[in-house]
Amino acid sequence: MSQKTILYDKHVEYGGKIVDFAGWMMPVNYGSQMDEHHQVRTDAGMFDVSHMTIVDLTGAGVKDFLQYLLANDVAKLKEPGKALYSCMLNESGGVVDDLIVYYMDDNWYRMVVNAGTRDKDMAWITKQASAFEVEINERPNVAMIAVQGPKAREKAISVLPVDVVEAASGLKRFFGADCGEWFVGRTGYTGEDGFEIMLPESEAPAFWDKLAHAGVKPCGLGARDTLRLEAGMNLYGSDMTDTTSPLISGLGWTIAWEPESRNFIGRAAIQQEREQGPAYKVVGLILEERGVLRGHQKVVVENIGEGEITSGTFSPTLKQSIALARVPSQTGDHCQVEVRDKLLNARVVKPVFVRDGAPV
């Protein structure tokens, strides 16, 4: 039986087309995925992301624990509210999940992990925590709304509760602020400016209406996927999994190798891979012919080898098909993709296509 977020009735009321996503009944669009995509690139849109998992980690041993649990280093977080993107690895260096962690104070960090990996993540975190003085609490009865786009902050601020406005207005990029029952992060998954707002479930439906009245249009998971792919952001389960290391998933930049003495889970495995030189890398592809790139299509790199598309779509901003692909490390600036028995030409680019409304 699929679960519903507290905003489910709102999705139906606003005309959302509901699909099952990771065991949740979520809106894939409210009419046109394309219009919703452009809405976020040019104005402001909102996404219900209440299905995601919010975990509070507290206690005297919390920093030590996260330095062991995560491949990125929470020691980088010095200012309260600062956020860090990280992978959580298994012993063989595969990615258990990707997540955002906020440093709240020395005894309190807040993590947001994916919906589809909730049970696995909670079991993994709890198991690893046994040797540390740390308490792990999943935050129940919290809704989360992502408001994204060049006008997202301005429009959201116009309807936030008065006591939240001040904290939200002063946020720098990639910071979050705890406002009692509300929490506002200047983060997102679209390549646009905006907020991710956590709030009590009881207040979420009314706040959704207020945002809509302020001109923030509801957007579904369909647009969320094309937006994140244009922004070159990875999707767990597609672009990286338990069996791919961050080094061959385009996530090498999220690993904190220094200090060498920090022994995080999976370090030995990926350090060896790094020394040998990873066999694959993640690149962006832009299709030079008509068609649409999709996940799992075969990539052929002449005289070098083969790879695979991990995420592909039609880019509403570029009006061309784009993809993230795992290809042999020696791949140059051109490759071919097998689409229905035909080899189509694609240009190899850095894996980011659009940022802040403009093609990169």
Place this chain on the structure above:
Amino acid sequence: MSEVPIELKYTKSHEWVRQEDDGTLTVGITDHAQELLGDLVFVELPEVGSEMTAEEACCVVESVKAASDAYMPVSGEIIAVNEALADAPELINDSPFDDGWLFKVRPTAEVELEDLMSSEEYQAEIDE
């Protein structure tokens, strides 16, 4: 609520078929099908002159979300395709029964036309 024009014939695979006065058929995908697919971004059409059999996959229609095949409603020869779809696949979303047609076919087995569904039958099919 999807439109199901009464004067057209339909297939289980969500194509519509219009019988023209000269005996040829114009084929497209239904309003219901385009709603399921969402915004269309690419259409691969068959070669004019090719002969195909009923239920053979002959077009690929791709939305932002997914790729889907369209099938021959009857056996016959492709005599025209909608070239406008190459630059404007969204015509299928905007006007599935008119500007968004896919191809025209000259049927080789008239008897197959009797297997197509009426609008009432198709409506019942998609209401299930």
